[in-house]
Amino acid sequence: MSSQASAERARARSSYPYHQRITTRWMDNDIYGHVNNVNYYSYFDTVVNQFLVERGGLDIHAGEVIGFIVESHCSYHSPVAFPQQLEGAVRVDKLGNSSVTYGVAIFVVGSEQAAAVGSFTHVFVDRNDQRPRPIPAPLRAALQGIATG
Amino acid sequence: MSSQASAERARARSSYPYHQRITTRWMDNDIYGHVNNVNYYSYFDTVVNQFLVERGGLDIHAGEVIGFIVESHCSYHSPVAFPQQLEGAVRVDKLGNSSVTYGVAIFVVGSEQAAAVGSFTHVFVDRNDQRPRPIPAPLRAALQGIATG
Amino acid sequence: MSSQASAERARARSSYPYHQRITTRWMDNDIYGHVNNVNYYSYFDTVVNQFLVERGGLDIHAGEVIGFIVESHCSYHSPVAFPQQLEGAVRVDKLGNSSVTYGVAIFVVGSEQAAAVGSFTHVFVDRNDQRPRPIPAPLRAALQGIATG
Amino acid sequence: MSSQASAERARARSSYPYHQRITTRWMDNDIYGHVNNVNYYSYFDTVVNQFLVERGGLDIHAGEVIGFIVESHCSYHSPVAFPQQLEGAVRVDKLGNSSVTYGVAIFVVGSEQAAAVGSFTHVFVDRNDQRPRPIPAPLRAALQGIATG
Numbered sequence: 001m002s003s004q005a006s007a008e009r010a011r012a013r014s015s016y017p018y019h020q021r022i023t024t025r026w027m028d029n030d031i032y033g034h035v036n037n038v039n040y041y042s043y044f045d046t047v048v049n050q051f052l053v054e055r056g057g058l059d060i061h062a063g064e065v066i067g068f069i070v071e072s073h074c075s076y077h078s079p080v081a082f083p084q085q086l087e088g089a090v091r092v093d094k095l096g097n098s099s100v101t102y103g104v105a106i107f108v109v110g111s112e113q114a115a116a117v118g119s120f121t122h123v124f125v126d127r128n129d130q131r132p133r134p135i136p137a138p139l140r141a142a143l144q145g146i147a148t149g
Numbered sequence: 150m151s152s153q154a155s156a157e158r159a160r161a162r163s164s165y166p167y168h169q170r171i172t173t174r175w176m177d178n179d180i181y182g183h184v185n186n187v188n189y190y191s192y193f194d195t196v197v198n199q200f201l202v203e204r205g206g207l208d209i210h211a212g213e214v215i216g217f218i219v220e221s222h223c224s225y226h227s228p229v230a231f232p233q234q235l236e237g238a239v240r241v242d243k244l245g246n247s248s249v250t251y252g253v254a255i256f257v258v259g260s261e262q263a264a265a266v267g268s269f270t271h272v273f274v275d276r277n278d279q280r281p282r283p284i285p286a287p288l289r290a291a292l293q294g295i296a297t298g
Numbered sequence: 299m300s301s302q303a304s305a306e307r308a309r310a311r312s313s314y315p316y317h318q319r320i321t322t323r324w325m326d327n328d329i330y331g332h333v334n335n336v337n338y339y340s341y342f343d344t345v346v347n348q349f350l351v352e353r354g355g356l357d358i359h360a361g362e363v364i365g366f367i368v369e370s371h372c373s374y375h376s377p378v379a380f381p382q383q384l385e386g387a388v389r390v391d392k393l394g395n396s397s398v399t400y401g402v403a404i405f406v407v408g409s410e411q412a413a414a415v416g417s418f419t420h421v422f423v424d425r426n427d428q429r430p431r432p433i434p435a436p437l438r439a440a441l442q443g444i445a446t447g
Numbered sequence: 448m449s450s451q452a453s454a455e456r457a458r459a460r461s462s463y464p465y466h467q468r469i470t471t472r473w474m475d476n477d478i479y480g481h482v483n484n485v486n487y488y489s490y491f492d493t494v495v496n497q498f499l500v501e502r503g504g505l506d507i508h509a510g511e512v513i514g515f516i517v518e519s520h521c522s523y524h525s526p527v528a529f530p531q532q533l534e535g536a537v538r539v540d541k542l543g544n545s546s547v548t549y550g551v552a553i554f555v556v557g558s559e560q561a562a563a564v565g566s567f568t569h570v571f572v573d574r575n576d577q578r579p580r581p582i583p584a585p586l587r588a589a590l591q592g593i594a595t596g
Contacts, residue, residue: 023172026194027336029329031507032574033210036325037516037567038488045175045485050232060231060478061182069484073520082209083199120484127479176485178478180358181425185474186367186418187343190336209329218335222371269335276330321470324492331508343473348530358529359480380507381497 011077011114016089016105017146018055020047024082034079040116041072044104047088048120056142065133067122070099074118085109092147098132099123100143160226160263165238165254166295167204169196173231183228189265190221193253196237197269205291214282216271219248223267234258241296247281248272249292309375309412314387314403315444316353318345322380332377338414339370342402345386346418354440363431365420368397372416383407390445396430397421398441458524458561463536463552464593465502467494471529481526487563488519491551494535495567503589512580514569517546521565532556539594545579546570547590 009015022043030036052058052067060066080086087107094101101121105114124135135143158164171192179185201207201216209215229235236256243250250270254263273284284292307313320341328334350356350365358364378384385405392399399419403412424431433441456462469490477483499505499514507513527533534554541548548568552561573580582590 021170021172023170023195025191026198027191027328027334029209030325031327031329031331032513032515033329036492037519038325038485038492041485041488042174042176045483046172046231049175053232060178066479068479068526069523071520071522072484073518075518076516079515082195083202176477176483179474180476180478180480181364181366182478185343186370187336187339187474190339194334194336215330217330217377218374220371220373221335222369224369225367228366319468319470321468321493323489324496325489327507340472340474344470344529347473351530358476380493381500 010103010117011105013089013107013112013114015148016091016103018047018051018091019087019089020050021109022046022086022088022106024080024084024086026082029082034081037074037076040074040076040106040118043086043088043106044072044074044118044120047090047104048102048122051090051146052139052142055145056139058139064127065124065136066127068125068130070121070123072118072120074116076116077113078115080106080108080115089114090146092143093119095140095143095147097134100135103148159252159266160254162238162256162261162263164297165240165252167196167200167240168236168238169199170258171195171235171237171255173229173233173235175231178231183230186223186225189223189225189255189267192235192237192255193221193223193267193269196239196253197251197271200239200295201288201291204294205288207288213276214273214285215276217274217279219270219272221267221269223265225265226262227264229255229257229264238263239295241292242268244289244292244296246283249284252297308401308415309403311387311405311410311412313446314389314401316345316349316389317385317387318348319407320344320384320386320404322378322382322384324380327380332379335372335374338372338374338404338416341384341386341404342370342372342416342418345388345402346400346420349388349444350437350440353443354437356437362425363422363434364425365422366428368419368421370416370418372414374414375411376413378404378406378413387412388444390441391417393438393441393445395432398433401446457550457564458552460536460554460559460561462595463538463550465494465498465538466534466536467497468556469493469533469535469553471527471531471533473529476529481528484521484523487521487523487553487565490533490535490553491519491521491565491567494537494551495549495569498537498593499586499589502592503586505586511574512571512583513574514571515577517568517570519565519567521563523563524560525562527553527555527562536561537593539590540566542587542590542594544581547582550595
C-alpha cells in the first residue's frame, strides 16, 4: 500500500472498530475560532480510556496496572469548532507485551473522513513502582478485539 | 418558599427547561479521582452558549454582540467522575436590558437530583467597543422561553 | 464597613498575605480574545493548593486528608489575556473545624487592583471514606498564618 | 549523527535558544498524579506563541496572518507534576515559505535534560480566507534567530 493510500485509509471511518460520541465545549475553541490543537489529545485520551474501562475492565481508581503515555502524535486535516458534535475512534495498530500503540481519529458526526488522525502509545506499569508490567489478560483480549491486520 | 425548599428546587431536574448531554473526559478527573471543580464551570459555559447558538441565533464568530461573564457561582453536592455521562441544564432566573442571570445545574444521566448547582451572569456587549448593548430580539425571545416565574 | 468599602478592599493587593506567579497559556484565551471565565477557578485552585503544599505540608499524592471543594464564586472586574503575566493571591476568611473559606484574587503583575475576586470553601475529608476530618495541625497553623481579622 | 545522539541532543537544555517559565496548575495533574500528557501540548503552544508575540510581533487579536497547526508530536521521557516549576523551550528546525517546524521541549527548572521533547508545524494563513501566506518579514526574522543548523 502506498503512503498516500495508507493516509487515506487512516482517515476513513470504516478503519476504526470503536467509536464514541464527544461533545465539544465552549472553551475548546481558541482565539482563532476553532478547537485548539491541544484538545484533540484530550479527545484521544478519552476515547481510549473509555474503551479500556468499558471493554477491558481497566480500574482507573484502584487497579494495580495503569497506562502511561510515552509518545503521541496528531495530524490535523480540517478544523472543527464548538458547538459541533464529534466522534472519537480507535483501533489497535501494534500490541506488545507491556505496550500498545493505538490509531485514533476524530470525526465530525456524519462525516466519513476524519478531521484529525493520530496515534499514541501506552506502556502499562505497576501503579506503585511504575515499572512495566504485562498487559492483564482482560485488557489484552479487549485490545485484540480492535486490532487491525 | 423557605431557603431549604428553594435549594431543593434548584436541584430538581424538572426545574430546568433546557437540557443537554455532556460527555466527560479523561482529564476532567483530578488527582483525587473526581471531576475537578473547575470543569463544572466549563460545563455551565457550554450548555448556556449552546442554547444561545441553537435557539437564540448567537453568532460567536462574527456577531456584533457577545456575552461577557461578570459573575459565577457553584455549589457542589455530590462528586461525578469520568467516564460518567452528564447533562447540563439551564433556566433564566433574571432577564435585564443588557444582562441575564442563568440558573445552571449538572446531572448524572438518569438522576433527578443535580450533582452541582450554579449561576452565572452574562452582560451583552458590543464586540468592538465592549460596552453594554441591549440584548438582541432573537436572543431575548429565546431567553424568555426558558425564564422561570 | 460598607458593602462598597468591603468590595474595594477585596480588590486591593495589600489585602492578601500570600501571592504567587501564574503564567497564562495560549489556550486560556477564548474565542473573544480574553482568558475564559473558567480558567480563573483553575488559578484559584492552584494558588490555594500550592500554599497548602508549601506551607501546610499537604501531601496531595498520599496524605490521609484531602480537601474537597463544596462552593466557589468569582466576580470578574476587568479582562486579562495571554500573554499577560498574572499573580494569584489568597487569604483565609473563615476557619472552621473541618472547613476553610478562602478569599482569592487574580492580579495582572504590577497592578494594585484585582482583575477578579473570588472565594471558595474546602472541606477536609478522609481520602478513603471521604468523611469530614478535623484540619491537621500543620495545615491549621499555615491557614491561621494568612487569616484576616 | 546517530539516531541516539540526535535524541540525546534533543533533550539537552543547551539545544534550545529560547526558554520561558511555565507554572504548573493543580488540575494539570491527572488521576495518576502526574501532569496529563495533553497539557504538554498546551505548554508547547504557549512557549511558541509567546515567542512569536514578543519577538516576532505576532498580533493574535487582529493580525492579518495567523498560525494554524497541521501536525504535532511529543515523546514523554520522565513525569512531571504540580507544583513543580517548568520551563518551555523552542528552536526552529525547518523554516519554509509559509510554514515552520519547531523543536520544543519541557524542562523541570534546574534540569539539563528535558522531561519531554516534541515538535509541531505551523502554517501561516490569512485570518479571513485561511489560505497559506508567506511568513511576514518580522516573524521570519525572529524565527531565523532561533533556527538551528
